[in-house]
Amino acid sequence: MRSRSALSTLAVAVGVFVALPHALGAQDWRTVTMSRQRSGEDDLRVQVTYGAGRFKVGPADPGLLYRMQLRYDQDVFEPRVDYEGNRLHLGVESVGSSIHIGKDRGGEMDLQLARDVPMDLDMKFGAVRADVDLGGLALSRLELSTGASESTVDVSEPNSLDMRSASFEVGAADFTARHLGNLNARHIDVSAGVGEVTLWFDGDWRQDASVSVSMGLGSMELRFPEGVGVRLTKDSFLTSLDSQGLVKRGDAYYSLDWERAKRKITIDLDAAFGSVKVVWVR
């Protein structure tokens, strides 16, 4: 009796191992392309959510409000597009209550957003490889929140609007932000949990800005272009600061040309564990 039950258990185990690769391979991929023409939108509140896969954002062709191309497993996800009034919600959401682990299982989202429509952009993505280019978009506010991801955010062209604030909330991630000066933001907030964060403060600075950076655990690199005045205050627990090119005066670190600089960035750094490195770039 015992041997029979052991045999049946073994058979089930073998069956599972044999069937597992087939089950994993039986994903039902679907490709969806959606686009909408502009129709006199004065402003737009855009919310983008994406769970897992490759995520790409860029500016759309003239005349388009958005274009979204998705590749997703239709047994697991479904696309979401809600457009009502001036609110636009794009992305994918899970079907049912199953939990999906992994950052790159073949899913993709390629999103293009209107260039000249003043936009309040809120992006949330989970375990993704994100390549976000915000250059050319007219952003009045930006909120970007990412979980466990490898994300690159580039503001390749200057923002035509005066942005109130930009916020980057990074979980456990490898995060790089380039051309932050092009955001034209009065305040930038970067909150990083665990990981490696590189912030490039290059770009076209058209106004002075304050930047709050908080980091839990990890390494952070702050890259400043020459010619921009930097004032850095630090409140840290067990964090090393490599303050290359900065001079400490009182409680703050100043760049050598702080008084003469045309544009000034004030950085308020709050870090728990890890290292912070300042690098000057030409």
Next chain:
Amino acid sequence: MRMPHIGSFLLGLTLGALVLPVSGRAQERTVVSKQVSVGRSEAELRLEFASGDPLDISLHDGSVFIDGEVVGAYQAGDDLDAAWRTLLGEAVRLDDGPLAETLRDWSPPSDLEGDRLELASRIDTALQDALTPRKAPEAPPAPSVQVSVGGEGDAALVRALLGHAGRLSTLEEALKDAGPNVKLHIGENVEVGAGETIDGTLVVVQGDARIDGEVHGDVVVVDGTLDLGDGSRVEGDVRLADATLHRDGGTVEGEVVNVQRQERDLEREIRDRLREELRSEMRSELRNATRTRSSGSSLFSPFRALFRTLGGLFENLVSVLVLGLIGMGIVAFAPRNLDTVAETARRAPGRAAMVGVAGTFLLIPVWVLGAVALAVSIVGIPVMIAWLPLFPLAAVAAALLGYLAVARNVGEWLSDSGYRYTDRIRKSNPVHTIFAGVLGLAAFFIVANLLRVVPFFGFFRGLLTFAGVMFGIVAMQIGFGAVLLTRAGRRREAGPVDFDEAWERAVDVEVEVEMETTAGADGPAREGAEGEEDA
């Protein structure tokens, strides 16, 4: 009769919204939204046009759908499927004009035949129908609005509009279903003499109307009086809003409608319905309350408190029993740890309590930070998986150990206290002291439960429960702190040694042992004890 320009414009706008039917316009076939979905078993095109109507064509699981209706069947990978997917492949890249053009220009491939060709033709027709600009329907005769304002002209009109914004809804109701030609008189009286004829709707606002002739349409009077003379004729309805009708005969071919009365009737109806709903709600509430009250004084009511008391006591005793059994387990397997923790709790209760409170506050941050710290390295991730559930379990175990150590101290104290029956607690037996201590700490709850049977003692019951909770928290904090200080009883916490107390404790134990072992021959033992005391 004046025809003010600005006023006419404003009123025209207002009335345009209120009166005029939607005029048919040429609907442009602008594709505002496109969705192309391609999967293993489906290929779908969904378009939305500027006019709001959609077009949805899909080949899905062997069926061909046009706007949700099955129009035929296909097989995955057949010529029709391939042709449709090729078209969608082109459509993916295009938008609006070029997209519409491509789709409109599509025609069934020449290699299709039979059913497939027929289906492809149906798809082609659907695309053609949806994408070809539609002819504008025949425009109805141009509607006209003639406005006449009495008194100060423009100013009166604007004042009438702005000052009576609240009346616009009434006006809207009054003008419902009015014809396309409207003659509007504001703030002036109107007379349609015998033999005179008006084509269209006559509207009089804040004025009186006297009709002896004919109106080929409706007559609407707002805030005024309508006199229908003998021989008058109204082909449409007479609609009155806040107006009075004097009728000396005449013919009204439609209905005489009092708009405000209708509104009032509707309001009354809604009010009555609300009142009735409220009444029924209140009735059912009252019924429930009465039922509750009556059930409160049922046959079983004297016993209900007793049952509740017994239930509460049973709960208390089960708690005591469970905690005591856990204590027995600790005594059996980790007696030294229990001793060390209990000793620390007894020697330095304040310090232990402070450490306990601090430890309690730090529990969650330590748990989270620990998990984060472990998550950063590959080696740490498996440890983190164990850390997440085990840390809270360890915290609960530490709190239990601490609580039971304090309970043991309470039991020892009770044993020494000299209260009635407490002398039965054997101080030398930790199981006794733990059970006694747990029972002692639960005493407040037990008494609170016993008070349930006594009426009017609710306040004291609450007070006792509060005291019980407070004592429990204090015991837990002292115990938890002692556990932290002694590393779960593995490290003896150094503290000032009270030699006198230690000596007394030693002497007490000796005396008790002597007493027990020399039962029946107490003379010499007592003498011996006294001798030691003297020494």
